Amino acid sequence: MSKGKTQDWHGCPTRYAAGILADKWCFLILRDALLHGKRTYSEFLNSPEGVSTNILADRLAKLEATGMLDRQIDPRKASRVCYFPTRKARDILPALLALMVWSTRYDQFTDAPESFAQ
Amino acid sequence: MSKGKTQDWHGCPTRYAAGILADKWCFLILRDALLHGKRTYSEFLNSPEGVSTNILADRLAKLEATGMLDRQIDPRKASRVCYFPTRKARDILPALLALMVWSTRYDQFTDAPESFAQ
DNA sequence: GTAACCACTTGCATATTGCAAGTAAAAATT
DNA sequence: AATTTTTACTTGCAATATGCAAGTGGTTAC
Secondary structure: OOOOOHHHOOOOHHHHHHHHHOEHHHHHHHHHHHHOOOOOHHHHHOOOOOOOHHHHHHHHHHHHHOOOEEEEEOOOOOOOEEEEEOHHHHOOHHHHHHHHHHHHHHOOOOOOOHHHHO | OOOOOHHHOOOOHHHHHHHHHOEHHHHHHHHHHHHOOOOOHHHHHOOOOOOOHHHHHHHHHHHHHOOOEEEEEOOOOOOOEEEEEOHHHHOOHHHHHHHHHHHHHHOOOOOOOHHHHO
16 A cells, blocks of 8 residues: 555545645645646746746646646647646645635734635 | 745645645544544554654654644553644644545545545 | 553665756747 | 747756664553
């Protein structure tokens, strides 16, 4: 059970979610893709948390491999690569919002307005 | 921003949640504490994912530090140490359940009954 | 009083991460 | 047409984190 890549964890629902989401960079990339409309490598790279380039490349590949992001080269401009959130990624939104509500309640330095917790 | 322990991430709600939860072992420990009623070191250690002893000790300490678990020595039996989920941890449940529903939908090998997805 | 149990800690090899620099293809500029 | 810039990465390496096995020290059971 403990063998193999955790991104291939299956079976238990918590474990499956952990295998895909329980990595801070994947988590933040999904936030950027789902909530901030980010699509390109350089957009993700410029997030305030400051992911390093090799890790970003690795996580984008993992999120593509787990069916969370769809990598596409812009046919009009071949240097532009876009990562689109899939349906599977969009379906995470309710859980993500529930987590944000929780954070808003418990982070004493939250940026979220108090109204969000309601 | 990228400096410092990620468990001290504040501000953005997604980032705050990521700092505390986006670690597979923390995630699974919370599952065990909240959903399976586990309380002791050896109970957590015996979970099927097979965490190693040093990592378990580290994560229990982190979860205590972030106010998710309350460590208490049994006054009737001093060799027994119990980790109780706090209110803060229990308030994660809605998000955890939302994630489990998502996993049940997308994990082709899920253990959860089909009825759970409804 | 001795053996077993429980909650850890330690040492060390391996894996992952972070940082800086580099590359290759395409696009924009001159 | 040649050069610079942009974009999406890759590479090398040092620092950190992880996994495994073995060990420790305070209970508790026998």
